[in-house]
Amino acid sequence: MPFYHLKCQKCGHDFTARASIADKTQQRIACPSCTSTQLQTVYDKNPNIYVKKAQGACPNRERCGGCCHK
Numbered sequence: 199m200p201f202y203h204l205k206c207q208k209c210g211h212d213f214t215a216r217a218s219i220a221d222k223t224q225q226r227i228a229c230p231s232c233t234s235t236q237l238q239t240v241y242d243k244n245p246n247i248y249v250k251k252a253q254g255a256c257p258n259r260e261r262c263g264g265c266c267h268k
């Protein structure tokens with residue numbers, strides 16, 4: 199089963215949960231803190247990751263468009 203890094207939209211509690219894809223899409227995962235099922239998936243949607251990619255200045259950026267991420 200996959201792991202998810204989730205954040206509760208109600209109380210802001212941040213946690214990881216192991217659940218099937220069906221459990222997740224059908225919102226059967228509940229916040230351990232307030233039992234809300236209004237959860238936001240953190241994943242790669244974390245803005246910090248975007249910032250890191252944007253700042254990971256590629257020396258060949260002009261040529262490759264920054265797609266090599268080096």
Ligand SMILES: [Zn+2]
Nearest residue numbers: 206209229232
């Ligand atoms: Zn909560």
